Amino acid sequence: MSQQSPLNASSATPGATGAGPTGGWETVIGLEVHCELRTETKLFCGCRNAFGDEPNTNVCPVCLGLPGSLPVLNKQAVEYAIRIGTALHCRVQPSIFHRKNYFYPDMPKDFQISQYDVPINADGWLELPSGKRIGIVRAHMEEDTGKTTHVGGGGRIHQAAHSLVDYNRAGVPLVEIVSEPDMRSAEEARDYVEELRAILVATGASDGKMEEGSLRVDCNVSVRPEGSTTFWTRCEIKNMNSLRSLGRAIVYEAARQVELLAGGDRVVQETRHWDEADGSTHSMRSKEEAFDYRYFPEPDLVTLKPSEEWVDAVKASLPVLPAERRARVAAAAGVPSSSEAVATVVRLDLDHLVAAAAAAMVDGRLALRRVANEVAGELADAGSYDLDPEAFVGLVQMEERGDLTSAQARTVLKALVAHGGDPAVIAAGLGFRALAAGALAEALDQVIAANPREWVRYSEGDDKLTGFFIGKVKAATGGNADLRHATELLRQRRGPH
Numbered sequence: 003m004s005q006q007s008p009l010n011a012s013s014a015t016p017g018a019t020g021a022g023p024t025g026g027w028e029t030v031i032g033l034e035v036h037c038e039l040r041t042e043t044k045l046f047c048g049c050r051n052a053f054g055d056e057p058n059t060n061v062c063p064v065c066l067g068l069p070g071s072l073p074v075l076n077k078q079a080v081e082y083a084i085r086i087g088t089a090l091h092c093r094v095q096p097s098i099f100h101r102k103n104y105f106y107p108d109m110p111k112d113f114q115i116s117q118y119d120v121p122i123n124a125d126g127w128l129e130l131p132s133g134k135r136i137g138i139v140r141a142h143m144e145e146d147t148g149k150t151t152h153v154g155g156g157g158r159i160h161q162a163a164h165s166l167v168d169y170n171r172a173g174v175p176l177v178e179i180v181s182e183p184d185m186r187s188a189e190e191a192r193d194y195v196e197e198l199r200a201i202l203v204a205t206g207a208s209d210g211k212m213e214e215g216s217l218r219v220d221c222n223v224s225v226r227p228e229g230s231t232t233f234w235t236r237c238e239i240k241n242m243n244s245l246r247s248l249g250r251a252i253v254y255e256a257a258r259q260v261e262l263l264a265g266g267d268r269v270v271q272e273t274r275h276w277d278e279a280d281g282s283t284h285s286m287r288s289k290e291e292a293f294d295y296r297y298f299p300e301p302d303l304v305t306l307k308p309s310e311e312w313v314d315a316v317k318a319s320l321p322v323l324p325a326e327r328r329a330r331v332a333a334a335a336g337v338p339s340s341s342e343a344v345a346t347v348v349r350l351d352l353d354h355l356v357a358a359a360a361a362a363m364v365d366g367r368l369a370l371r372r373v374a375n376e377v378a379g380e381l382a383d384a385g386s387y388d389l390d391p392e393a394f395v396g397l398v399q400m401e402e403r404g405d406l407t408s409a410q411a412r413t414v415l416k417a418l419v420a421h422g423g424d425p426a427v428i429a430a431g432l433g434f435r436a437l438a439a440g441a442l443a444e445a446l447d448q449v450i451a452a453n454p455r456e457w458v459r460y461s462e463g464d465d466k467l468t469g470f471f472i473g474k475v476k477a478a479t480g481g482n483a484d485l486r487h488a489t490e491l492l493r494q495r496r497g498p499h
Contacts, residue, residue: 025260026227026228027225027226027227027228027256027260028186028225028226028227028228028229028230029186029187029188029223029224029225029252029256030183030185030186030223030224030225030226030233030234030236031183031185031186031187031188031190031191031221031222031223031252032180032181032182032183032184032185032221032222032236033180033181033185033191033194033195033219033220033221033222034178034179034180034181034219034220034221034222034238035178035179035181035195035198035217035218035219035220036146036176036177036178036179036217036218036219036220037086037176037177037178037179037202037207037208037210037216037217038051038146038174038175038176038208038215038216038217039051039078039079039082039083039174039175039176039177039207039208040082040206040207040208040209041076041078041079041082041175042078043076044060044064044065044076044145044173044174044175045073045075045076045079045115045143045144045145045173045174045175045176046064046065046073046074046075046076046115046145046173047062047064047065047073047074047173048062049061049062049064049065049173051174051175052170053211053214053215053216054214055170057166057168057169057170058168058169058170059170060170061169061170061172064173065110065145065169065172065173066110066111066169066172067109067110067111067112072302073115073300073302073303075303075306076175079143079175080122080143080306080308081312081316082175082177082205082206082207082208083122083123083141083143083177083207084122084123084308084312084313084316085205085206085207085316085319085320086123086141086177086179086201086202086205086207087122087123087126087141088313088316088317088320089201089204089205089320089323090123090126090127090128090138090141090179090201091126091127091128091138092123092124092125092126092138092140092141093123093124093125093126094122094123094308094313095120095121095122095123095124096120096305096306096307096308097117097120097121097122097142097143097305097306098117098118098119098120098299098300098305098306099115099116099117099143099299099300099303099306100115100116100117100118100119100297100298100299100300101113101114101115101116101297101298101299101300102114102115102116102118102144102295102297103295103296103297104294104295106147106150107148107150107165107167108147108148108149108150108167108169108172109147109148109172110148110169110172114144114145114147115144115145115300115303116142116143116144116145116178117142117143117144118297119297121140121141121142121143122141122142122143122306122308123138123140123141123142123177124139124140124141125138125139125140126138126141128181128194128197128198128201129197129325130190130193130194130197131193131197131328131339131340131342131344131345131348132190132193132340133339133340134184134190135184136181136182136184136185136190136194137181137182137184138179138180138181138182139180139181139182140178140179140180141177141178141179141180142177142178142180143175143176143177144176144177144178145172145173145174145175145176146171146172146173146174146175146176147171147172148167148168148169148170148171148172149167149168149170149171149215150165150166150167150168151165151166151167151168152165153165153166171215177207177208179198181194183222183224183233183236187252188248188249188250188252188253189249191221191248191249191252192245192248192249195217195219195245195248196245196349197324199212199217200324200348200349201323201324202217204320204321204322204323204324205320205321205323212243212244212245213243213244215243218243219242219248220238220239220240221238221239221242221248221251221252221255222236222237222238222239223236223237223239223252223255223256223259224236224237224259224269225256225259225260225263225269234269235268235269235270235271236269236271237255237259237269237270237271237272237273237274237283238272238273238274239251239252239255239273239274239275239276239283240273240274240275240276240286241275241276241277241278242276243278247276247278250276250281251276251283254281254282254283255274255283258282258283270288271288272285272286272287272288273285273286273287273288274286324348324349327348327353328344328345328348330353330357331344331347331348331353331356331357331370332344334356334357334359334360334366334369334370335356335360335366335367335369335370336366336367337367337370342374343370343371343374343375344370344374346374346378347370347373347374347378350378350381352373352377352378352381354391355369355373355377355389355391355394356369356370356373358391358392358394358395359394359395359398362395362399364395364398364399364402365398365402368398368401368402369394369395369398372394372397372398372401372411372412372415373394376412376415376416376419377389377394377415377419380415380416380419380420381419387419387420388418388419388420388421388422389418389419389422390422393418393422393423393424393425394415394418396424396425396426397411397414397415397418397425398411400414400425400426400429404484404487405429406429406434407434407482407484407485407486408484408485408486409481409485410429410432410434410481410482413432413434414428414429414432414434417432433480434481434482435482441479442475442479442484442487442488442491443491445475445478445479446471446475446488446491446492446495448478449471449474449475449478450471450495452474453470453471453474456470456471457471460496461496468489468492471492472485472488472489472492475488475492476488
């Protein structure tokens with residue numbers, strides 16, 4: 003992003019920290035996502051790649067950078083990188099490893115083996131559930147660093163009494179995925195990370211666990227006047243370990259920058275630390291540029307040239323990815339693929355239920371509604387479910403035929419999700435039965451006849467009495483009435499008003 007232009011402070015309106023920039027300002031967001039790969043061993047040595055082991059037990063001369071040790075590239079890590087690049091519609095190309103030089107205690111050899119100007123994956127894109135495409139600049143391979151723990155003073159280095167370094171993570175294979183600055187809100191950034199995580203897990207390349215550090219996000223944020231096409235000064239934000247933290251950090255940082263500009267100040271390009279406790283970002287250091295790292299080609303590794311046959315084989319082995327799954331669910335239900343219900347069903351891996359309904363030629367829209375609302379809700383409460391697709395289809399068919407009202411169907415479905423079983427048996431056990439033909443109309447006529455004054459008021463346009471009549475119908479039918487159908491009949495009795 004280029005350096006910002008001067009701005010008259012009177013044209014800026016500070017954004018509220020809870021809502022983001024306002025008053026003609028636009029937020030510009032680009033993300034750098036570091037994804038640890040699920041290999042058995044590290045990127046350049048045979049040390050075990052595992053989370054949670056005793057500190058400094060999975061180390062050797064190579065990942066400790068001892069003199070005379072030489073790296074040997076992990077073939078499985080390369081295949082995982084190709085999977086990721088292919089899933090993100092990148093160009094998979096010959097690539098070169100470089101030494102990225104910097105001096106921190108978590109990198110024992112004082113450089114990181116990474117890829118610089120010739121990455122293995124370049125020029126891709128990712129589609130959000132909304133349908134918006136976010137560009138992918140590159141998805142390159144590199145080794146992870148060790149982990150430093152600052153003891154005392156809230157975990158910050160300048161306040162700590164001492165620091166501990168665990169080199170188990172040093173040398174673990176990573177793919178860093180760098181997006182274009184195409185996101186314009188915290189919500190889009192969260193959607194991007196959630197979609198990317200789903201893709202990474204689907205490919206089998208990563209477990210995507212942010213809580214274990216196998217998926218880590220750095221966020222570049224800047225603001226600019228709405229309608230501008232130039233990029234203004236950005237700040238990089240680190241230390242966000244959840245989607246909630248990511249969203250809060252973006253909103254805060256964008257508002258901070260707007261307030262600076264509103265006061266006639268300038269935004270300084272720097273790296274900032276997100277503090278979850280106080281809900282704000284704090285300056286860490288000036289933002290490094292490529293020349294600060296003094297990149298040069300890694301002399302102990304040759305150019306990586308995946309064959310076309312290998313790339314094609316990896317591409318053929320990929321499973322159905324989230325975007326295609328959403329398209330299938332949408333087609334089965336007859337709704338747009340950008341529908342929130344479709345996104346929910348795919349995110350929770352419940353799309354097989356909608357597919358089963360579609361295969362049985364039942365109402366796909368009704369099936370989607372039941373899965374996205376009732377099944378998803380029960381799953382959120384219980385954390386697991388016991389629902390056979392055949393039983394789910396049977397339930398939807400019962401509701402579609404009118405054997406169950408919508409309320410009854412939801413009650414039966416709740417029992418199915420919790421305990422499994424036959425929906426017809428559960429419905430019978432609950433005393434649910436379909437009304438005989440004409441019974442609903444007869445019950446409605448009786449209710450109207452028993453409440454003449456209320457009927458006059460309703461007939462004259464008092465819609466508040468709709469609930470009164472429907473409640474009476476529900477009681478008269480023992481709860482077996484389809485209340486939506488009853489409401490339609492009630493309005494038909496009244497006629498146009």
